[in-house]
Structure formats: C-alpha cells, structure tokens
Amino acid sequence: MSTMKQLSSLFRAQLKLAPEINIAECSIENTSAWDSMSHMNLIITLEETFEIVLSGDEIAAMTDYDSLANIIEMKIENR
Amino acid sequence: MKTTELSHEEDLGAVFSKIAKIHKNKVALYYPDITVTYDELEQQSNRISSWFNQKQFNMNEPVVIIPDKSPVCFAIMLGAIKSGIPYVNLDAKNPPSRSEKILRGCQPQLIFAQHSYEKLSVIQNLGFPIIHYDAPDFESKINQLEPNRSPNRLKPEDSIAYLMFTSGSTGFPKAAVITQKNVLSFISWAINAFDVKPTDVFTGLNPLHFDNSVFDFFLSLFTGASLAPIAQSELVHAKKVSQQLEAYGCTIWFSVPSLLIYFLGLRAISKESLPSLNTVIFGGEAFPKASLKALQQLWPKKQLVNVYGPTECTCICSFYKMLEPDLLNPELLPLGTITPNFEYEILDSNLSPVKRGELGNLMLYGEGVGRGYFNNEAQAAKSFLSPGKQRGNQRKGYLTGDLVWEDTETGLLHFKSRLDFQIKHKGHRIELQEIETIVGQITGVLEVAVIYQEQPFPGQISAVVVLTNDIDLDSLESEINTLLPSYMKPTVIMPVERLPKNASGKTDRSQLPLLLSESR
Numbered sequence: 001m002s003t004m005k006q007l008s009s010l011f012r013a014q015l016k017l018a019p020e021i022n023i024a025e026c027s028i029e030n031t032s033a034w035d036s037m038s039h040m041n042l043i044i045t046l047e048e049t050f051e052i053v054l055s056g057d058e059i060a061a062m063t064d065y066d067s068l069a070n071i072i073e074m075k076i077e078n079r
Numbered sequence: 080m081k082t083t084e085l086s087h088e089e090d091l092g093a094v095f096s097k098i099a100k101i102h103k104n105k106v107a108l109y110y111p112d113i114t115v116t117y118d119e120l121e122q123q124s125n126r127i128s129s130w131f132n133q134k135q136f137n138m139n140e141p142v143v144i145i146p147d148k149s150p151v152c153f154a155i156m157l158g159a160i161k162s163g164i165p166y167v168n169l170d171a172k173n174p175p176s177r178s179e180k181i182l183r184g185c186q187p188q189l190i191f192a193q194h195s196y197e198k199l200s201v202i203q204n205l206g207f208p209i210i211h212y213d214a215p216d217f218e219s220k221i222n223q224l225e226p227n228r229s230p231n232r233l234k235p236e237d238s239i240a241y242l243m244f245t246s247g248s249t250g251f252p253k254a255a256v257i258t259q260k261n262v263l264s265f266i267s268w269a270i271n272a273f274d275v276k277p278t279d280v281f282t283g284l285n286p287l288h289f290d291n292s293v294f295d296f297f298l299s300l301f302t303g304a305s306l307a308p309i310a311q312s313e314l315v316h317a318k319k320v321s322q323q324l325e326a327y328g329c330t331i332w333f334s335v336p337s338l339l340i341y342f343l344g345l346r347a348i349s350k351e352s353l354p355s356l357n358t359v360i361f362g363g364e365a366f367p368k369a370s371l372k373a374l375q376q377l378w379p380k381k382q383l384v385n386v387y388g389p390t391e392c393t394c395i396c397s398f399y400k401m402l403e404p405d406l407l408n409p410e411l412l413p414l415g416t417i418t419p420n421f422e423y424e425i426l427d428s429n430l431s432p433v434k435r436g437e438l439g440n441l442m443l444y445g446e447g448v449g450r451g452y453f454n455n456e457a458q459a460a461k462s463f464l465s466p467g468k469q470r471g472n473q474r475k476g477y478l479t480g481d482l483v484w485e486d487t488e489t490g491l492l493h494f495k496s497r498l499d500f501q502i503k504h505k506g507h508r509i510e511l512q513e514i515e516t517i518v519g520q521i522t523g524v525l526e527v528a529v530i531y532q533e534q535p536f537p538g539q540i541s542a543v544v545v546l547t548n549d550i551d552l553d554s555l556e557s558e559i560n561t562l563l564p565s566y567m568k569p570t571v572i573m574p575v576e577r578l579p580k581n582a583s584g585k586t587d588r589s590q591l592p593l594l595l596s597e598s599r
Contacts, residue, residue, distance in 0.1 A: 028315050028316070034315070035315055035565075036314040036315045036317070036341060037341075037505075037565075039315050039317075039345070040341050040344050040345060043344070043345060044344065054346070055346060056318050056345065056346030056347055056349065057318070059317075059318065059345050059346060059347070060316065060317070060318035060319065060345075060347070063316070
C-alpha cells in the first residue's frame, strides 16, 4: 500500500468517517469527529505508524487533511 | 480583597459588586479580540439582575444557560447570583435525551441559549421559555434598563448559587445544590491557599457545565483577578490556545490531568511556554506518574498542586502541593490535607470511625458541604447523612463513597478506590449503572454490563451486551451516540451470547476483563 493510501485509510479509521465523506475536504473546522481527543489519537497513531516525531508547530499546522498529508509526506522523505 | 475582608453575612452578589468597585477599570475577562472590565461586567450583570426582578423571577428557582463562554454568559451567571436565582450551565453537546432529563429535573424558569444552538427544536418542545442571549433584541432590552441590581432577600445559607448536574445511577443525572454560603466559604480558604492576588490571571479551560469551572469563575472574578475563558471548540488548536494563554499572562492553570497530558502530547507547551504561569493545579482524576514527571521536567519551577473534591462539596475539599521526591515513587499523589472549611471522618461499613490509618469511607462535614440534590430528596437521603446520630452527634455531612486512608505520620489522606460503580473518566464523574440503564433501554438489548479499565491512560469504558436479532452493532452504536455524551460512550461494545453469572445469578463482573481481552 502506498504511503498516501495508508495515510488516508488511517485517517478515515481514526475519525470513524463514513465512506461517502471526501477526506480531501476535511478540516478541523468542518469535521465534527475531528475533536481534541481524536486529534491527539491521530497524532500518536501517525507517529507510531510512520516512525516519525512531529514538532509542536507541525502538529499545530495540521488543521486540514491536505496540510496533514503534506507534513507527513515531508517528514517521511526526511526520515 | 483578602479573607479577612470577605464577610460571610454578605450575599455573593454584594461581594462581586464590592470587588468590581475596587477594580473598576481592571480587566475581568480576556478574549482574543476584546477585554471586559470589572465595571462593564458589574453594569451588565446589574441590568440582567434588574431584568430578572422586572420579570418577577422567583428566587431559588433555577435558570439554565447553554453557555459559549462569551461575556454575556458570565454577566447572566453574575446577574442570577445577584438576584438569588440559581443558574445551571448545560452542556451544548449533550445528546437531546440527556438535556431533556436535566431540564425536566430542574424545571427552569428560563433557558438562555444561543440563536444558533443546533438542538433548539428539541428543547423548544419541552415548553420552557427560551431567550437567545446573543440576539440583538435581548441586548437592547437589557441595555435600556438601569444598572441597579435587584436585592437578594435570602441569607447566603438559604440562597442557592448554582446547581451542578452529575451522573446518577438510576439513569437520571442529579443536581448538586450549592448555596452562596458554600461558595463564600470556598473562596475564603482558596484565596489564601493559592495566594490569589488581583494581578493573577486564571486559565478558563474547564467547561462551565463541569465542576472544575467553579474554581476558575469564583476564584478569579470574586477576588479582583482576571479570567481567560477558552471555548471548548478551540481546544483542538492546542498550540494556539497555549499561545493565547501566554499572551494574557496567565499565572494560574486549573484543569483535569487529561488536558495537561493532551497539551504535552501535542507538544503545545514547552519549557519556554507561559513564563508568567506559577501554579498548575489539577484534579478530577488521578494523574499518571509518568506524565506528571514529564510535566514537572518541562516546568520544574512551577508549583504543581493536586486537588480533590466531590461536586456536592463545592469543587475542592483537599489539596496537596507536590514536592520533587513525590516523583521518585510510583504511587499516585496523595489527596493531601482537608481544607479548613471542612471537617472529616473516615468511616467503616457501619458508619463508625475507623482507627487512624485504616481504610474507610470519607465523610465530609462543614461549610463546604452542599445542601443536597435539587428536587431529589430520595437520592440526597442516601449520601447526606448524620452518621454520628447514635453517638449523640447530630451534624449532617456528605458521605463521599471514596475509600481513603490517612497516613499516621504525615496526616495526609490517600485515595484507594470507590465503594461503588462510580468512576472518574477524563475528569468526569460517571456512574457505570447510568450507562447500563440507558443502554439497557435500547430496543434489542437484552442484557448489558459496563466496566471500566483504568489502564492504559486515559482509561476505557467497555460494554458487554446480549442482543436480539432486532439490532446490529452499528445500529446500537448510533443509538448510543444519540443518548450519551461523548465522555460516557463505551469505547468498546462487545456482543456476547450470554453474560457470565455468579452462583446467585448476578453478572460476574470479575470475568468481564478476561472476556474483553480474549476478544482483542
């Protein structure tokens, strides 16, 4: 499975999103399941799965799926 | 204003007015775009109090607020206090069925809600009058009034300050009744214990429907200090919140340990964050030692304080200022010393005092003990007792149901466990029986047993269920979502053919953890 595919299924599973939801449009503001608790669980899972360590600023910048995917991609490249 | 100046004969509203007069131009509330001075809050709460009077609201009958932590919510709380009307803060995120139980339980004279409150239609059907506190017509009506507060003719011990709803084992939340006298007593000891000064700025991180917010609200605005309210929806932006609190110059933090662990986990706080902060207070649940150590290493110069107290006893009844050696052992921090506005006994199962050092049920007496449960004498009779009656002592107190022991050398109290099925999860007090009752009422659920496992942090609520063919797991989950607030929802729902039973035919709860672990 490609990294991006793995990321999208992980994101969907963590937030328990229905299949019809387009995750590319998901942001903290418009996704009710993306609350503070699921945000923390998501970060922990991302770090464990991709063996990366995210900084406070990187975590703070992950406010929508697009920015989250970009940061994860960049972290994996620089691993 | 210090303790010596805080008169217990004065009503709480008069205390606020006195503080507001002294600190007229000082910031009472900090928000990202605006600040609210004590004078502004005094004028607005006086107008609201005057409006309550004009509309002939009854004292000691509650109004409900579905708050968003905006300035008007604090003005309504203060206006109600000034008029001797208890307020109830209701969680906007409650499932409608829970809100309905709370509203029917307290029969409010009025509900203050936001215009955009999404579950408005549900509460409208209950027939209680509703006012939109964010609507221009409410604001203009209020602004036309003279800022003269209506008098509270009740004595502080007879005047209910607020009702705080907490989980009830029968499936119905119960409302702890806290009087103005209880609150005055709370402010009196806390102002000294935490050395609160008008220069202090409190973090307003706790939701207003949650007991911890009592500390934030009363200890800031009734002492001349400032409060920085943070909306719950903002917490998802943890780093931004931490930067805001830093910009406001916050000096005192109070939250559940889960929130501190959340900020730590998201690296939203660092060694350099919040340099003005000098005291970090946590309570509502146990703080796991590994995370506590991480916090202490991050902020070695800030005083860390563990507090404990039942909702029925005005937020806090004991506190413990952590020392570095506490981190050397794996045990949880002690509950500490009982505050001066309480007396206590540790009782055995016959409600007689145990020998010093022995384990027993903590019984609290004194000025901080609330009046009981609102409109619920039967529940109150179970916990608000006079256990010393047979020993010739009539005093009434609150039996906490917390098993504690006193260290005979240090005099410090330590928590062991609960006597019943009550748990603390993410800071919320939950009766597992309430979850069982509610899940058990869903069509298709034949039997249900709910257990709580503390490890790993932040703990897990699991429901083991026996279902008929009328319901599948997905439908059960969606039903539960509509009935329980998020912090009460089981993380794991496990269907089984039958629940394990003991010899007397009761559910054998001791077998449930094994059952759950086998299914993983």
